[in-house]
Structure formats: C-alpha cells, structure tokens
Amino acid sequence: GPVLSDVTLHVAAGERIAVVGPSGAGKSTLTALLPRLLDPASGRVRIDGIDVRDVSLAALRAQFAVVLQDTVLLRGTIAENIRHGNLEATDAEIEQAARLARAHDFIVAMPDGYESAVGERGVTLSGGERQRIAVARALLRDAPVVILDEATTGLDGPTAEAVREAIATLTAGRPTIVVTHDEDTAREAERIVRVENGR
Numbered sequence: 001g002p003v004l005s006d007v008t009l010h011v012a013a014g015e016r017i018a019v020v021g022p023s024g025a026g027k028s029t030l031t032a033l034l035p036r037l038l039d040p041a042s043g044r045v046r047i048d049g050i051d052v053r054d055v056s057l058a059a060l061r062a063q064f065a066v067v068l069q070d071t072v073l074l075r076g077t078i079a080e081n082i083r084h085g086n087l088e089a090t091d092a093e094i095e096q097a098a099r100l101a102r103a104h105d106f107i108v109a110m111p112d113g114y115e116s117a118v119g120e121r122g123v124t125l126s127g128g129e130r131q132r133i134a135v136a137r138a139l140l141r142d143a144p145v146v147i148l149d150e151a152t153t154g155l156d157g158p159t160a161e162a163v164r165e166a167i168a169t170l171t172a173g174r175p176t177i178v179v180t181h182d183e184d185t186a187r188e189a190e191r192i193v194r195v196e197n198g199r
C-alpha cells in the first residue's frame with residue numbers, strides 16, 4: 001500500500017518545520033516528493049501554488065539544497081566536491097562556504113588542502129567532516145529551500161555540534177524542512193509535524 005496517505009501539509013515561506021516519527025513512518029518519502037525524487041500516486045505537490053509536475057526537473061531541483069544522513073562524496077578533490085553545489089563558483093567562494101560550514105580548518109590540515117583527493121585511494125573523511133562538506137556544497141548552491149534528512153544522525157557530541165552550527169548558518173532565513181529523530185533538533189523548529197503509519 002501507499003507509504004503516505006491523507007497527508008496535507010502547508011509550509012509557509014521562511015518557516016522551519018521538523019518532521020518526526022518512527023523509522024519507516026514515511027518521513028523521508030514526504031521530503032522526497034518536493035524535489036520529485038518521487039511522484040505521488042494521487043494528490044498534488046505545489047510550490048507557490050504551482051504543481052511541481054508543471055515545471056522542468058532542473059528548475060524544480062534548483063529550488064532545494066538537500067543534506068542527507070549519509071553524504072555521498074564524488075571521486076575528485078574536496079574543492080570539486082564543494083563546487084558541485086555551484087559549478088560557477090570561484091575558489092574564494094568555495095573557501096568562504098567551507099568556512100561558514102565549519103569545514104575550512106580540517107580541510108587545510110590535510111596534505112593537499114582543498115586539492116586533497118577523496119574516495120578511492122584519497123583521504124578518508126569522518127562522518128562529521130563529510131556532513132560539513134555537504135553543508136558547504138549546499139551553502140554554495142544558495143537554494144531558497146533547505147531539506148535536511150537526519151543530517152546529524154550517528155555523529156558524536158562535538159562533531160554533531162559542529163555540524164549543527166554549520167546547518168544553522170545554512171538555514172538562517174530559509175524555509176527548512178528537517179527530518180529528524182533528535183528531540184533537540186526538533187525543538188528548534190517553529191512547527192513539528194509527526195508522521196506515523198503514513199499519516
């Protein structure tokens with residue numbers, strides 16, 4: 001059967017919403033409907049009153065910066081991974097995004113700094129480092145809406161705190177939808193939406 005049913009949700013411009021609920025309840029499905037990673041079998045998803053199916057996928061996805069639980073880094077350098085948020089970005093803009101994302105210090109401590117290769121045979125980054133690179137990428141993307149899906153899950157105290165600070169910078173003044181199990185994260189939202197059994 002459907003993962004979600006009878007769901008009606010309005011998000012105001014600039015509002016920060018936390019989506020909470022048990023694993024498998026449909027939280028991630030809800031956020032996947034916005035950038036059309038999924039389409040609903042019935043019902044509508046609208047942004048500013050426009051059905052998301054009536055605009056190009058590229059135009060739609062340009063509206064969102066997404067930080068997921070497990071950031072996938074591409075083969076290449078750290079700079080290239082951050083630049084993925086905006087291919088036109090200059091090196092100075094990449095460094096600025098990394099500073100805002102609390103990533104600059106660990107990057108420059110690496111053997112080749114921003115030119116350090118990641119992934120196969122490159123440097124291995126911790127979960128918290130990967131998440132801060134994802135936030136830097138999202139900052140560079142400068143999209144109007146932010147979706148965070150369990151972005152601090154599995155991180156320890158100080159690391160989670162650094163990632164939370166980075167996320168606070170990213171989400172300031174932008175409508176944000178946060179999928180989380182973390183009560184502290186949820187409490188920072190203006191509104192909490194609970195998803196249970198797809199409702």
